Amino acid sequence: MKKHLTILAVSAAIMTACSTQNEINAMAHGGYAFKPASLKSTPNQVVNGGYWDRPAHLTGSPCIVIDTQLQQATYYVGNQIVGRSTISSGKAGHGTPKGTFKILSKDIDHRSSTYGSIVDAAGNVMIADYKAGQPIPAGGQYQGAPMNFGMQITNTGIWMHEGLVTAAPESHGCIRLPREMAKIFFENTAVGTPVIIK
Numbered sequence: 200m201k202k203h204l205t206i207l208a209v210s211a212a213i214m215t216a217c218s219t220q221n222e223i224n225a226m227a228h229g230g231y232a233f234k235p236a237s238l239k240s241t242p243n244q245v246v247n248g249g250y251w252d253r254p255a256h257l258t259g260s261p262c263i264v265i266d267t268q269l270q271q272a273t274y275y276v277g278n279q280i281v282g283r284s285t286i287s288s289g290k291a292g293h294g295t296p297k298g299t300f301k302i303l304s305k306d307i308d309h310r311s312s313t314y315g316s317i318v319d320a321a322g323n324v325m326i327a328d329y330k331a332g333q334p335i336p337a338g339g340q341y342q343g344a345p346m347n348f349g350m351q352i353t354n355t356g357i358w359m360h361e362g363l364v365t366a367a368p369e370s371h372g373c374i375r376l377p378r379e380m381a382k383i384f385f386e387n388t389a390v391g392t393p394v395i396i397k
Contacts (some may be wrong), residue, residue, distance in 0.1 A: 210277075234268065248366070249380035253387065254282040261388060265374055265396040270366045272359075272376065274314065283385075284380035287317055287369040295372050300352045300394045304386065310342075311351030314371055317319050346373070348385035352394050357397055359384065359394070 251274075261276020266273070267288040274282035289295035317326040317339040325339045335341065346360035352374070361382070362375030369375065374396075378385060 208235065216339065230283070239243075248285040249383075250271060251282040251380070251383050256280065257354060257370065260393075262393045262395065263384070263388070265295070265359075265394065267297070267368070267396065272374065272380075272384070274387070282380070284376050284384070285364055285366045287364045287367060287375040289370050289372040291370040293371040294354075295368075295370075296353060297356060297396050300396065302353040302388055302392045302394060303354070303392050304390060305351070305388070306349045307347065307385065309344055309346040309360065311344040311356075315341060315343040347378075348376075348381040349353065350385060350388060352396075 202284045246385055248387070249323050253276060257276050257279060259275075262275045262276065264273045265271075265286065265288070270286050270288065272284045272286050273280055274284075314332045315329055316324050317329050317335055318324055319340075320337050325336055326333075329335075329341065331341075346362070349360040351358050357372050357374075359374040359376065361378045363369060364371070364375050385394075
């Protein structure tokens, strides 16, 4: 299956495998490089950029590298890049954690337990931007923000999931991907897959 939405030039230095812990650690400490961020866009502009091309015969361990500076996620199988997506990571005050993680769980129709809205019995929105712990008006009920194609990265609520993507930091710490790329990453990623965030 080939998906060519936006193809970026890739430096030879990025061809580092994610298949061993030493290689993962090297990448987490700068052992790869992208060319300048051609997927960057102005804030609030919705972006759907991505790329996927995984040959059927390709073998090797998968690994996802998240670059919060370039707002890109790169998907490796062994030492080969098979996909890349524009992202939106955590905004000021809600930074995305850096380091080496792994996919802890998956949930195709996950909803946030912290951020969402308050709706009435008929489903009308009473409070659009609600955070857990705030007062709920009489007759209101919490409805968690959708995080479809969710892949849990930390035990503190950081997930990779479908969401509004502008190629700028916009989230409460999660890694948002455009719908098509979120679906592809979700379908091709097993629990336990390493995720490097820098």
